[in-house]
Amino acid sequence: LKVKTAHLLLRVAALLMAIVLCLTAAQRCLSLLRVQSRRQIEQDLQDTAQQGINQLETAIELRMKFLESLASHMSGEPYPFYAVDRFDPVVSIYNAKCIGYAQPDGIACLTNGYREDISQQEFFQAALRGEMYVSDVLMTRNGEAVNAHSAPVWSTDGTEITGVMFVIYSTEVFNEMLRVGSFEGRGHSCIILEDGKLVAAFEGELQPANNNIFTGLLRADGANAGAVENIRRGMAGGGRALETISDGTRQYFFDAERVEHKPGREQWYFITIVAADVLSLRVQPIQVSVRNMLFCVVVLFLLCGLVYLWTYRKQRQELFRLAYTDSVTGMDNYSAFREKMLDGGVGGAGYVVAVDLRGFSSINNSCGASKGNELLDALGGILRSQVGPEELAAHVSRDSFVLFLHSPDKNTLIDRLQFIRGEIQALAPRMALPHLIPQFGICEVDSSDHPDESYGNAGTARLRFRDRVDLFYSFFDEEMRILTLENQQMEDDFDQALQDHQFEMWYQPKYSPQTGKLEAAEALVRWRKPDGSLVPPGKFIPLFERNGSIARLDEYVFNAVCAQQRAWSDAGLEVVPVSVNVSRASLFFPDIAERYMSIINRHGVSTNHIELEITESAINNSAEMERLICAFHSCGFRILVDDFGSGYSSLSTLTKNYFDNIKIDKSLVDCIGAPEGNSLLESIVQLAHKFHMTVTAEGVEEASQADFLVVLSCDNIQGYYYSKPLPASEFQTLLAAAAPVGQLS
Ligand code: C2E
Ligand code: CA
Ligand code: CA
Secondary structure, three states: OHHHHHHHHHHHHHHHHHHHHHHHHHHHHHHHHHHHHHHHHHHHHHHHHHHHHHHHHHHHHHHHHHHHHHHHHHOOOOOHHHHHHHHHHHHHHOOOOEEEEEOOOOEEEEOOOOEEEOOOOHHHHHHHOOOOEEOOOEEOOOOOEEEEEEEEEEOOOOOOEEEEEEEEEEHHHHHHHHOOOOHHHOEEEEEEOOOOEEOOOOOOOOOOEOOEHHHHHHHHOHHHHHHHHHHHHHHHOOOOEEEEEEOOOOEEEEEEEEOOOOOOOOOOEEEEEEEHHHHHHHHHHHHHHHHHHHHHHHHHHHHHHHHHHHHHHHHHHHHHHHHHEOOOOOOEEHHHHHHHHHHOOOOOOEEEEEEEEEOHHHHHHHHOHHHHHHHHHHHHHHHHHHOOOOOEEEEEEOOEEEEEEOOOOHHHHHHHHHHHHHHHHOHHHHOOOOOOEEEEEEEEEOOOOOHHHHHHHHHHHHHHOOOOOOOOEEEOOHHHHHHHHHHHHHHHHHHHHHHOOOEEEEEEEEEOOOOOOEEEEEEEEEEEOOOOOEEOHHHHHHHHHHHOOHHHHHHHHHHHHHHHHHHHHHOOOOOOOEEEEEOOHHHHOOOHHHHHHHHHHHHOOOOOOEEEEEEHHHOOOOHHHHHHHHHHHHHOOEEEEEEEOOOOOOHHHHOOOOOOEEEEOHHHHOOEOEHHHHHHHHHHHHHHHHOOOEEEEEOOOOHHHHHHHHHOOOOEEEOOOOOOOEEHHHHHHHHHHOOOOOOOO
């Protein structure tokens, strides 16, 4: 749960981080865009100003040339005042208000017929000093804003100034020149001096006051003070100034560009004032499209993220499904069962039930694997249909299922299992299968925290009555708990026991029924505990078969028997072949034949004196088994089929020349006396002999059984009737009693 939460938190954090990164990147892009837009606006303003300045300079140059030509006309004119009238026709052509000539005393004659004293005017004084001059805005007597352009009139010899020629233009005309073509005609330009005084009249929203643009700005909005200060500073520094100003309602860009200084005029500044939104609108489409693009990218990114998360989730679900779903039944497998139990979503206390079908293997063998799978699928379906919320059903392996059920008491639980059992048994006729015997091992649990242990206990409970047909369920009880603990203890002690040689070999003789002579023996292991008690193999062999330790024990026994044979032989006794049990798990080691052979060689014994017993149920018809048996045979081992007839024998294996001897299981020997049993045994012995195999009868307890086996020409007999398994020392006495016919070389 902790890991899951940590993963979830990690994923959420990653997603949040991705979103934050995305937004930061978008924010950064937008701010870059804003900076870029501002730069673009500055560039636009500068370009516009430059364009205006160029236009203005060209116009002023033309006017000055015109003025110069007028002045040169006047030069040497004997009656300049009378000559002024001559210029009257060109006044309108040059878009002027009037043209005038002033004597050095300042008395001027104008084309409109007026005479004026302009001696105090700067443009007059400047021209008298020899400068070509352009005035700032002057107000006429009738309140009209004008600009005067003046030039000196030189004497014909060019040595002295004889007067001043000047042209008065309406500031309107100046304005015409300044009218900015860009900004869709919504920008306003003007020329000012450094102190803000207008050279050319201003038209637009921000009206100058007293012909001074700064006064006008401050009057329009007191908040402009800072901006005005900055503009002044920028202009005084000789550079440009760009500020945002306001008229109280609207924002404007105020751009001041220095105009190259020319003689005859003060330092001019070209001012462009344009509403902020006009300019912003120009960059807005770019901003909008970039913003849209960013939005699309972010959405795309998030979409990709979501798609990724979705597919990741799907994949995980699929992985989970594969990992936690059983392929045969489509239901949960044991891992899923385990996870769900540990998840705690099943509500604590309940019953873990191990479900098995008795004899499923034979159904599988006789009806085929696909029919077997069909049966498992149907069985899984029944179990699934019977579990409620907070209950579980899972397929463990082959015919093993597990349930987790809630029930108010044991009786109700048994009723439920009884019902399930009925449903399962009803499958047999429907699926044309032999009688089905479901078995339930039950473990009551207080919590779902230990699924493995609970399922293990339920399995133990089921194993308890595996061979009983009268029971269909069993509860894991105290006795089993103790047994489980004992088993656990034995598992823990195994390594030490091997090291300390706590396993001792007992020998059960095999006699010839005809002669009553000791012919062979089977080595049977016992565990001598440090306290001296003896544990029979039935207690630990199945346990070690389950946990895999059996292969080591088999090898240990094999080695001990070889050593014993060597010792007996060295002691001058006539040894008889001793068979050693080889469990199914040992056969999984492909090099077992070589390993056993090297043990044989190490002890210097012969394979004539060591035989191998392989239980019938361990033998399958696989190529690997064939190879193994061949390997044993080529080493010279005789192979005995153990427990023949106890399970479902495949007679075809008899035809394969796998075995040298058949050990008829006690269960068949016990049938001696019944006519069917007698004929069955007779047939088996005949069959074995036909295939050149000898026959041993196991578990012979009665004289009648032994007598019958004599009649059948059974080759030897092993059973309590002759002898129980004996400790090595007692078996040695038996050997010693036999005549010393041959010794191991
Ligand atoms: P098994 O190989 O079928 O051995 C025969 C078992 O039947 C022995 O039990 C033996 O004592 C018992 N028996 C023999 N004659 C009679 C009889 O007349 N009446 C009755 N009721 N029982 C008889 P044991 O020694 O308790 O061994 C049980 C099983 O443990 C063996 O069955 C064998 O499967 C396994 N086992 C014993 N030793 C070893 C071993 O070293 N390795 C392996 N893998 N399994 C072993
Ligand atoms: Ca045996
Ligand atoms: Ca046996």
